Structures are given as structure tokens and as C-alpha cells.
Amino acid sequence: MKTPTCRGRNGRLFPQIQAGGACDGARAGRHRRLDRSSRGHPGGDQLIICDLLTDPSALRFEPFREGIEAAWLHRDPDGGAAAAVLRYRPGARAPRHRHAGWERVIVISGSQADAQGLIKAGDFALNAPGTEHEVVSEEGCLVLLVWERQPIMLE
Structure with missing residues (x-):
């Protein structure tokens, strides 16, 4: 075949x-x-x-942060633009980070939350350059993430 x-x-x-x-x-x-x-x-x-x-099961995931795996679709090696599907295990947390460029998030399944509130399957979030947050997913989730510039980790 x-x-x-x-x-x-x-x-x-x-x-x-x-x-x-x-x-x-x-x-x-x-x-x-x-x-x-x-x-x-x-x-x-x-x-x-x-x-x-x-x-999304056909994507190849690799460890990204504790409890979070990434399937990289695009990733500038010098910290520029990147796109990935992230898979959060239940209870996983992305540490506090600052956005160096625009961040676009589409939740494919499950949900995640930050200080602004909960976003669930089908929701879109846009985070402006200079904004900071940490993200937690109590139930686990799958998200499509597109960064104009990769974020700066603060923790």
C-alpha cells in the first residue's frame, strides 16, 4: 500500500x-x-x-514543560515565530511567562485558564505583546498555539 x-x-x-x-x-x-x-x-x-x-493523534509529541507535550509545526531556532499543538495533562501548569509578540490560542479539546478566565474547546484567545500570565488546565486540554515570537519564561 x-x-x-x-x-x-x-x-x-x-x-x-x-x-x-x-x-x-x-x-x-x-x-x-x-x-x-x-x-x-x-x-x-x-x-x-x-x-x-x-x-490529532497522528502528531508526534515531545516533552515541553512538566505535564505538557508539544507537537511542533514550526519553530524558529532563534526565538522567533513558532506554532505547536500542546497537550496538557490534567492539572498541568505552564509557568508564568511574558509574551514577546502576539500569542494566538485555539482550544481543540478540554479547557485551560489564566487570570482572565477559562477558555474551553472551540474558544480562541489572543494575548498581546508584553502581557504576562500562567496557564493551568484542570481537566487537561489540547490547544493550537501560534506565537509571533516565543515567550520569555519568568519562572
């Missing part, structure tokens, strides 16, 4: 990312090796992640 792949406009494979042409329904065998090519993410100019909301 041929393994399907996702490709960007430049034709490069999207490794470790869910595949299937341009999300054409072919969904088996979705792990690939990351191609750290131009513009700091797999595929160059465009990244397609098939089934992120319905099947």
Missing part, C-alpha cells in the same frame, strides 16, 4: 504532519520525517495539516 503525503506549494513533503495529498481523504500512514527547509517550517511556503481537529 502506498503511503499518502501532504506537499506544500514547493512540492516538499510535510513530515510528522497528517497527510493525504491536499487532505483528499487518503488518511493512512501520516508520519513523515521533518524537512527543516526554507521559511522555518516543513514544505516552505505553505503548511497543511489534515484532520487536526478530529484526529
Whole structure:
């Protein structure tokens, strides 16, 4: 059986990312090796992640903080832009940090809270540069996080 792949406009494979042409329904065998090519993410100019909301299990997670794992979609090695799916275990806490750029958060499942309140599955949060917070997830959650610049950890 041929393994399907996702490709960007430049034709490069999207490794470790869910595949299937341009999300054409072919969904088996979705792990690939990351191609750290131009513009700091797999595929160059465009990244397609098939089934992120319905099947994030195909992503490869690695330890990020205690109780939190990250599946990096893009990560500038010099602290610039980054995007990841974060998986919080129940009770996990992201320590206090300051945003060096805009942070965008979409909660895929579960919920998380900071001093501003609770955000749950389907919610979107936008944190401005210079803001500080710590985040806790009592029930555990899965979030898509996009940073304009990676945050500065204060704890």
C-alpha cells in the first residue's frame, strides 16, 4: 500500500504532519520525517495539516514543560515565530511567562485558564505583546498555539 503525503506549494513533503495529498481523504500512514527547509517550517511556503481537529493523534509529541507535550509545526531556532499543538495533562501548569509578540490560542479539546478566565474547546484567545500570565488546565486540554515570537519564561 502506498503511503499518502501532504506537499506544500514547493512540492516538499510535510513530515510528522497528517497527510493525504491536499487532505483528499487518503488518511493512512501520516508520519513523515521533518524537512527543516526554507521559511522555518516543513514544505516552505505553505503548511497543511489534515484532520487536526478530529484526529490529532497522528502528531508526534515531545516533552515541553512538566505535564505538557508539544507537537511542533514550526519553530524558529532563534526565538522567533513558532506554532505547536500542546497537550496538557490534567492539572498541568505552564509557568508564568511574558509574551514577546502576539500569542494566538485555539482550544481543540478540554479547557485551560489564566487570570482572565477559562477558555474551553472551540474558544480562541489572543494575548498581546508584553502581557504576562500562567496557564493551568484542570481537566487537561489540547490547544493550537501560534506565537509571533516565543515567550520569555519568568519562572
